[in-house]
Amino acid sequence: MIKQIFQLLVVSSIILLTACQSSGRYAQHQDSAPNSGHDQLDMRDVTPRYEPYKPFNSRAYEVLGKRYYPMQTGKGFTQEGFASWYGQKFHGHLTSNGETYNMFAMTAAHKTLPLPSFVRVTNLANGRSAVVRVNDRGPFHSDRIIDLSYAAAIRLGYQKHGTAKVRLEVIHFDENNNVTVGNQPTVSYAEYAGLTPPTPAPATEPEPDMAVVQASQPQPDTPAPAEVSETFIQVAALSDLQRAQSVSDVLSALYQVPAQIPLIDNIYKLRLGPLKDRFQVQMLLDELKNNGYPHAYAVSENL
Numbered sequence: 001m002i003k004q005i006f007q008l009l010v011v012s013s014i015i016l017l018t019a020c021q022s023s024g025r026y027a028q029h030q031d032s033a034p035n036s037g038h039d040q041l042d043m044r045d046v047t048p049r050y051e052p053y054k055p056f057n058s059r060a061y062e063v064l065g066k067r068y069y070p071m072q073t074g075k076g077f078t079q080e081g082f083a084s085w086y087g088q089k090f091h092g093h094l095t096s097n098g099e100t101y102n103m104f105a106m107t108a109a110h111k112t113l114p115l116p117s118f119v120r121v122t123n124l125a126n127g128r129s130a131v132v133r134v135n136d137r138g139p140f141h142s143d144r145i146i147d148l149s150y151a152a153a154i155r156l157g158y159q160k161h162g163t164a165k166v167r168l169e170v171i172h173f174d175e176n177n178n179v180t181v182g183n184q185p186t187v188s189y190a191e192y193a194g195l196t197p198p199t200p201a202p203a204t205e206p207e208p209d210m211a212v213v214q215a216s217q218p219q220p221d222t223p224a225p226a227e228v229s230e231t232f233i234q235v236a237a238l239s240d241l242q243r244a245q246s247v248s249d250v251l252s253a254l255y256q257v258p259a260q261i262p263l264i265d266n267i268y269k270l271r272l273g274p275l276k277d278r279f280q281v282q283m284l285l286d287e288l289k290n291n292g293y294p295h296a297y298a299v300s301e302n303l
Contacts, residue, residue: 051173069112082144096109107152119168121166232301233288244270259272
Protein backbone atom coordinates (compact mmCIF):
# COMPACT_ATOMS: atom_id res chain seq x y z
CA MET A 1 0.00 0.00 0.00
CA ILE A 2 2.79 2.42 0.95
CA LYS A 3 4.58 1.55 -2.29
CA GLN A 4 1.45 2.34 -4.33
CA ILE A 5 1.02 5.70 -2.58
CA PHE A 6 4.66 6.58 -3.30
CA GLN A 7 4.26 5.68 -6.99
CA LEU A 8 1.11 7.82 -7.17
CA LEU A 9 2.98 10.81 -5.70
CA VAL A 10 5.81 10.40 -8.21
CA VAL A 11 3.39 10.26 -11.14
CA SER A 12 1.53 13.33 -9.83
CA SER A 13 4.81 15.28 -9.57
CA ILE A 14 5.74 14.40 -13.15
CA ILE A 15 2.33 15.54 -14.38
CA LEU A 16 2.64 18.87 -12.55
CA LEU A 17 6.16 19.45 -13.86
CA THR A 18 5.08 18.67 -17.42
CA ALA A 19 2.15 21.09 -17.09
CA CYS A 20 4.48 23.88 -15.97
CA GLN A 21 6.87 23.27 -18.85
CA SER A 22 4.08 23.22 -21.42
CA SER A 23 2.72 26.57 -20.26
CA GLY A 24 5.24 28.37 -22.50
CA ARG A 25 8.55 30.17 -22.20
CA TYR A 26 7.09 33.32 -20.63
CA ALA A 27 6.68 33.65 -16.88
CA GLN A 28 3.66 35.96 -17.30
CA HIS A 29 0.39 34.93 -18.90
CA GLN A 30 -0.67 38.53 -19.67
CA ASP A 31 1.69 41.31 -20.71
CA SER A 32 2.07 44.38 -18.48
CA ALA A 33 3.99 47.57 -17.85
CA PRO A 34 7.27 47.18 -15.91
CA ASN A 35 6.86 46.07 -12.32
CA SER A 36 9.84 48.14 -11.17
CA GLY A 37 10.88 51.79 -11.40
CA HIS A 38 12.21 53.24 -14.63
CA ASP A 39 13.45 56.70 -13.64
CA GLN A 40 16.38 56.44 -16.07
CA LEU A 41 14.20 55.70 -19.09
CA ASP A 42 15.97 56.92 -22.24
CA MET A 43 13.42 57.82 -24.90
CA ARG A 44 15.79 59.43 -27.40
CA ASP A 45 15.42 58.44 -31.05
CA VAL A 46 17.75 55.76 -32.31
CA THR A 47 20.21 56.98 -34.96
CA PRO A 48 19.35 55.47 -38.37
CA ARG A 49 22.29 54.12 -40.35
CA TYR A 50 23.16 51.55 -42.99
CA GLU A 51 22.82 48.09 -41.46
CA PRO A 52 22.68 44.97 -43.68
CA TYR A 53 19.56 42.85 -43.41
CA LYS A 54 19.89 39.46 -41.72
CA PRO A 55 19.31 36.82 -44.47
CA PHE A 56 17.63 34.32 -42.15
CA ASN A 57 14.90 36.89 -41.44
CA SER A 58 13.88 37.08 -45.11
CA ARG A 59 12.40 33.58 -45.19
CA ALA A 60 8.64 33.02 -45.10
CA TYR A 61 7.27 31.91 -41.73
CA GLU A 62 3.97 30.81 -40.20
CA VAL A 63 2.27 31.91 -36.97
CA LEU A 64 -1.18 30.84 -35.75
CA GLY A 65 -1.92 29.19 -39.07
CA LYS A 66 -1.10 32.25 -41.19
CA ARG A 67 1.93 32.50 -43.47
CA TYR A 68 3.95 35.72 -43.74
CA TYR A 69 6.37 36.74 -46.50
CA PRO A 70 9.00 39.31 -45.38
CA MET A 71 9.91 42.10 -47.77
CA GLN A 72 13.36 42.10 -49.36
CA THR A 73 13.79 45.85 -48.83
CA GLY A 74 12.05 48.51 -46.77
CA LYS A 75 12.95 51.34 -49.17
CA GLY A 76 9.94 53.53 -49.96
CA PHE A 77 7.69 51.80 -47.40
CA THR A 78 4.90 53.68 -45.60
CA GLN A 79 1.88 52.36 -43.73
CA GLU A 80 -0.97 53.56 -41.55
CA GLY A 81 -2.82 51.56 -38.94
CA PHE A 82 -2.88 50.77 -35.24
CA ALA A 83 0.16 50.31 -33.03
CA SER A 84 0.26 48.34 -29.79
CA TRP A 85 3.13 47.89 -27.35
CA TYR A 86 4.77 45.02 -25.48
CA GLY A 87 6.55 45.07 -22.15
CA GLN A 88 7.30 43.07 -19.01
CA LYS A 89 6.19 39.65 -20.29
CA PHE A 90 8.74 39.69 -23.13
CA HIS A 91 11.51 41.67 -21.39
CA GLY A 92 14.80 39.76 -21.47
CA HIS A 93 13.70 37.21 -24.10
CA LEU A 94 15.20 36.89 -27.57
CA THR A 95 13.75 38.81 -30.51
CA SER A 96 13.43 37.39 -34.03
CA ASN A 97 16.68 39.17 -34.88
CA GLY A 98 18.52 37.17 -32.21
CA GLU A 99 18.84 40.11 -29.79
CA THR A 100 17.58 40.45 -26.23
CA TYR A 101 14.33 42.41 -26.00
CA ASN A 102 14.60 45.49 -23.79
CA MET A 103 11.30 47.24 -23.14
CA PHE A 104 13.24 50.39 -22.15
CA ALA A 105 14.97 50.66 -25.57
CA MET A 106 13.52 52.30 -28.69
CA THR A 107 12.67 49.16 -30.68
CA ALA A 108 9.66 47.60 -32.40
CA ALA A 109 8.22 44.48 -34.01
CA HIS A 110 6.72 44.26 -37.51
CA LYS A 111 5.35 41.27 -39.40
CA THR A 112 7.09 41.74 -42.76
CA LEU A 113 9.67 44.56 -42.73
CA PRO A 114 13.27 43.41 -43.26
CA LEU A 115 15.22 43.02 -40.02
CA PRO A 116 16.71 45.26 -38.89
CA SER A 117 14.88 48.35 -40.20
CA PHE A 118 14.69 51.93 -38.96
CA VAL A 119 11.20 53.45 -38.86
CA ARG A 120 9.76 56.84 -37.97
CA VAL A 121 6.45 56.24 -36.16
CA THR A 122 4.03 59.14 -35.79
CA ASN A 123 1.00 59.13 -33.48
CA LEU A 124 -1.71 60.63 -35.69
CA ALA A 125 -3.77 61.71 -32.67
CA ASN A 126 -1.17 64.00 -31.08
CA GLY A 127 1.58 64.42 -33.71
CA ARG A 128 4.31 62.89 -31.54
CA SER A 129 6.92 60.84 -33.37
CA ALA A 130 9.78 58.49 -32.56
CA VAL A 131 12.49 56.75 -34.57
CA VAL A 132 12.77 53.08 -33.62
CA ARG A 133 14.80 50.07 -34.75
CA VAL A 134 12.64 47.13 -35.85
CA ASN A 135 14.31 43.91 -34.64
CA ASP A 136 11.38 41.58 -33.95
CA ARG A 137 8.30 39.98 -35.54
CA GLY A 138 4.70 40.79 -34.62
CA PRO A 139 2.10 41.83 -33.63
CA PHE A 140 0.08 38.86 -34.84
CA HIS A 141 -3.29 40.60 -34.74
CA SER A 142 -5.10 41.55 -37.94
CA ASP A 143 -5.98 45.02 -36.64
CA ARG A 144 -2.42 46.09 -35.66
CA ILE A 145 0.56 46.90 -37.86
CA ILE A 146 3.40 47.41 -35.35
CA ASP A 147 4.30 46.56 -31.76
CA LEU A 148 6.42 49.23 -30.06
CA SER A 149 8.56 48.85 -26.98
CA TYR A 150 7.21 50.28 -23.72
CA ALA A 151 9.66 53.21 -23.97
CA ALA A 152 8.54 54.08 -27.51
CA ALA A 153 4.87 53.89 -26.47
CA ILE A 154 5.56 56.41 -23.70
CA ARG A 155 7.34 58.66 -26.21
CA LEU A 156 4.23 58.59 -28.41
CA GLY A 157 1.92 59.06 -25.43
CA TYR A 158 -0.35 56.01 -25.68
CA GLN A 159 1.08 53.58 -23.09
CA LYS A 160 -2.08 53.94 -20.96
CA HIS A 161 -4.45 53.34 -23.88
CA GLY A 162 -2.90 50.18 -25.32
CA THR A 163 -3.15 51.18 -28.99
CA ALA A 164 -2.92 54.28 -31.16
CA LYS A 165 -3.36 55.03 -34.85
CA VAL A 166 0.05 55.71 -36.38
CA ARG A 167 1.90 56.34 -39.61
CA LEU A 168 5.09 54.38 -40.41
CA GLU A 169 7.89 55.70 -42.62
CA VAL A 170 10.97 53.55 -43.17
CA ILE A 171 14.26 55.48 -43.03
CA HIS A 172 16.32 53.52 -45.55
CA PHE A 173 20.11 53.90 -45.89
CA ASP A 174 21.96 52.30 -48.79
CA GLU A 175 25.63 51.32 -48.82
CA ASN A 176 26.61 54.77 -50.12
CA ASN A 177 24.76 56.62 -47.34
CA ASN A 178 21.94 57.79 -49.60
CA VAL A 179 18.75 58.14 -47.58
CA THR A 180 15.09 57.53 -48.46
CA VAL A 181 12.46 58.50 -45.88
CA GLY A 182 9.13 56.84 -46.59
CA ASN A 183 8.08 57.49 -50.17
CA GLN A 184 10.01 60.76 -50.44
CA PRO A 185 12.81 61.21 -53.02
CA THR A 186 16.20 59.72 -52.19
CA VAL A 187 18.72 62.32 -50.96
CA SER A 188 22.34 62.36 -49.85
CA TYR A 189 23.16 62.05 -46.18
CA ALA A 190 24.16 65.72 -46.12
CA GLU A 191 20.69 66.74 -47.31
CA TYR A 192 18.95 64.35 -44.91
CA ALA A 193 20.93 65.68 -41.95
CA GLY A 194 20.33 69.31 -42.91
CA LEU A 195 23.98 69.98 -43.71
CA THR A 196 23.25 71.56 -47.11
CA PRO A 197 21.88 75.01 -46.28
CA PRO A 198 19.30 76.54 -48.65
CA THR A 199 21.00 79.95 -48.48
CA PRO A 200 24.67 81.02 -48.55
CA ALA A 201 26.53 81.33 -45.27
CA PRO A 202 26.16 84.69 -43.45
CA ALA A 203 28.46 87.50 -44.56
CA THR A 204 30.25 87.41 -41.19
CA GLU A 205 31.50 83.88 -41.93
CA PRO A 206 34.40 83.33 -44.36
CA GLU A 207 33.49 81.82 -47.73
CA PRO A 208 34.61 78.20 -48.32
CA ASP A 209 37.22 79.19 -50.94
CA MET A 210 38.74 81.65 -48.43
CA ALA A 211 39.28 78.95 -45.81
CA VAL A 212 43.02 79.35 -45.32
CA VAL A 213 44.72 78.89 -42.00
CA GLN A 214 46.53 82.15 -41.30
CA ALA A 215 47.59 81.56 -37.72
CA SER A 216 49.72 78.49 -38.47
CA GLN A 217 52.34 80.48 -40.49
CA PRO A 218 53.56 84.04 -39.79
CA GLN A 219 53.20 86.70 -42.46
CA PRO A 220 56.44 87.90 -44.13
CA ASP A 221 58.30 90.66 -42.28
CA THR A 222 56.11 90.31 -39.20
CA PRO A 223 56.89 88.55 -35.94
CA ALA A 224 55.05 85.33 -35.13
CA PRO A 225 51.88 85.99 -33.13
CA ALA A 226 52.14 85.45 -29.43
CA GLU A 227 48.78 83.71 -29.20
CA VAL A 228 48.45 79.98 -29.68
CA SER A 229 45.57 79.02 -31.92
CA GLU A 230 43.64 75.87 -32.72
CA THR A 231 42.17 75.11 -36.13
CA PHE A 232 38.78 73.48 -36.75
CA ILE A 233 36.68 72.75 -39.79
CA GLN A 234 33.14 73.98 -39.46
CA VAL A 235 30.78 71.64 -41.30
CA ALA A 236 27.38 73.14 -40.51
CA ALA A 237 25.35 75.46 -38.29
CA LEU A 238 22.23 73.80 -36.86
CA SER A 239 19.47 74.84 -34.47
CA ASP A 240 18.70 71.25 -33.39
CA LEU A 241 21.24 69.94 -30.85
CA GLN A 242 20.10 66.33 -31.20
CA ARG A 243 20.57 66.35 -34.97
CA ALA A 244 23.92 68.13 -34.60
CA GLN A 245 25.07 65.46 -32.13
CA SER A 246 23.93 62.66 -34.45
CA VAL A 247 25.83 64.10 -37.41
CA SER A 248 28.95 64.84 -35.36
CA ASP A 249 29.09 61.22 -34.14
CA VAL A 250 28.98 59.95 -37.74
CA LEU A 251 31.62 62.38 -39.05
CA SER A 252 33.95 61.92 -36.07
CA ALA A 253 33.89 58.15 -36.55
CA LEU A 254 34.22 58.42 -40.34
CA TYR A 255 37.23 60.78 -40.40
CA GLN A 256 38.76 59.72 -37.06
CA VAL A 257 38.96 63.26 -35.65
CA PRO A 258 37.31 64.83 -32.59
CA ALA A 259 34.09 66.80 -32.98
CA GLN A 260 32.77 69.78 -31.06
CA ILE A 261 29.39 71.54 -31.04
CA PRO A 262 29.79 75.00 -29.44
CA LEU A 263 26.67 77.14 -29.05
CA ILE A 264 27.33 80.52 -30.70
CA ASP A 265 24.59 83.12 -31.11
CA ASN A 266 21.95 80.46 -30.32
CA ILE A 267 23.21 78.23 -33.16
CA TYR A 268 25.09 74.95 -32.72
CA LYS A 269 28.29 75.05 -34.77
CA LEU A 270 29.30 71.54 -35.80
CA ARG A 271 33.11 71.52 -35.96
CA LEU A 272 35.77 68.87 -36.50
CA GLY A 273 39.09 69.33 -34.72
CA PRO A 274 41.34 70.65 -33.41
CA LEU A 275 43.55 69.65 -36.34
CA LYS A 276 47.36 69.35 -36.31
CA ASP A 277 48.49 71.47 -39.26
CA ARG A 278 47.40 73.17 -42.45
CA PHE A 279 48.07 70.05 -44.52
CA GLN A 280 45.65 68.00 -42.41
CA VAL A 281 43.15 70.86 -42.64
CA GLN A 282 43.35 70.98 -46.44
CA MET A 283 43.13 67.21 -46.81
CA LEU A 284 40.04 66.99 -44.60
CA LEU A 285 38.43 69.96 -46.36
CA ASP A 286 38.93 68.23 -49.72
CA GLU A 287 37.45 65.00 -48.33
CA LEU A 288 34.38 66.78 -46.96
CA LYS A 289 33.74 68.76 -50.13
CA ASN A 290 34.01 65.62 -52.24
CA ASN A 291 31.56 63.77 -50.01
CA GLY A 292 28.59 66.10 -49.84
CA TYR A 293 29.74 68.97 -47.61
CA PRO A 294 30.63 71.78 -50.07
CA HIS A 295 30.15 74.54 -47.48
CA ALA A 296 32.75 73.26 -45.00
CA TYR A 297 35.48 75.79 -44.11
CA ALA A 298 38.33 76.21 -41.65
CA VAL A 299 38.23 78.44 -38.59
CA SER A 300 40.93 79.30 -36.06
CA GLU A 301 40.45 80.11 -32.41
CA ASN A 302 42.97 81.68 -30.03
CA LEU A 303 43.54 79.86 -26.79
